[in-house]
Amino acid sequence: MLMKKRAIACLFLGFVSLMQATCSSNKVEPKESVDSKLSPDEQKKLDEAKAEMEIGRNMAGRLIKFYGAYPDEKLVRYVNEVGSLVSRYSDYPDRRFMFEVYYSDEVNAFACPGGYILISLGAIKTANNEAELAAVLGHEITHVGKKHMFNALSKMSEDELKKVGDSASKFNELPEEVKARKRPEPEQSEFGSLMARYLSGSSAGLNILQAAKAGMSLITEKGLGADLEYEADREGTRFAINAGYYSKGLVNFLCRLEVNRGHDPNYCLQKQNAVAANGPKSILDKTHPSVPDRVLNIKGVLQAMKTNEAIGAKGRKRYLAIKERIKGVLPEKDSDDDKAETASDLGKD
Secondary structure: OHHHHHHHHHHHHHHHHHHHHHHOOOOOOOOOOHHHHOOHHHHHHHHHHHHHHHHHHHHHHHHHHHHOEOOOHHHHHHHHHHHHHHHHOOOOOOOOOEEEEEOOOOOOEEEEOOOEEEEEHHHHHHOOOHHHHHHHHHHHHHHHHOOHHHHHHHOOOHHHHHHHHHOOOOOOOOOHHHHOOOOOOOOOOHHHHHHHHHHOOOOOOOOHHHHHHHHHHHHHHHOOOHHHHHHHHHHHHHHHHHOOEOOOHHHHHHHHHHHHOOOOHHHHHOOOOOOOOOOOOOHHHHHOOOHHHHHHHHHHHHHHOOHHHOOOEOOHHHHHHHHOOOOOOOOOOOOHHHHHHHHOHHHOO
16 A cells, blocks of 8 residues: 555656646757657647647636536546446547536536536436436537537637637626626636647647637537537437437437426427527527427437337436435436326327
């Protein structure tokens, strides 16, 4: 045990020394590195991967500092287990995804470039079983894997990035209890500045801080566009089904959102171009298509995959055991609600 502690201490001191050497103003120019031996195409991919990770880390840090992370390690570990399972059955099994739960009763989730995925406490409260959580995380995994946000930022000029970033709303429309917890905006780290200088003029061509600010505007105000949200719904549903989950998890989750807002259960099954739901508008309303349109899109995937012939797991008991850890959420009856969902039109293909 003593040797283990010494080893950990040595590793920590080595890491600190490395960071100090990297960020020192008197740093020595590095000698030829492995990067210099890469082909132009390989170098471009490496630059883009580094930029993607730094932008995503900056964005995730801003969101967590604004909302606050939910301090329940068991809940966060559970969300990571479900998300990791879905990602293994996605088109990106070799990518690393990091999941976090943030304070907000708004039903939403954020996918930041590089694999940083945040889901709200409100979304976890709204879901009734693990299959629904898996489908929501599958949606966000698709955004990251397809590089929806990073590609959108990469297409912007430096002037466009600045304009979009400076137009961010600062979350003015969030509930008062969330505003009260607002933290100061984080400054760009020394490492972030170093990375931005490193990428300046490279094939990636993105200023990390400016791109992150623009990404915050897209993720909370403008959205990525209906086509990319539909793609995330389709692919996320497919990934969750591949992982063995009940096929209609995302459909039932979305329909419950509208029921909770006072709509008839059949509202979510209306034809395309349905009128948006009445009631208070949320971030989700501004950045995503209407629920009826999303459900119609998902049903096409369910038909193509012939999900009526498959039996997927809901994971309801395990989910409710975790859900009880959230303050103010009471345990629900185990089977009645599932029967009601199955008997309703929510799950029809």
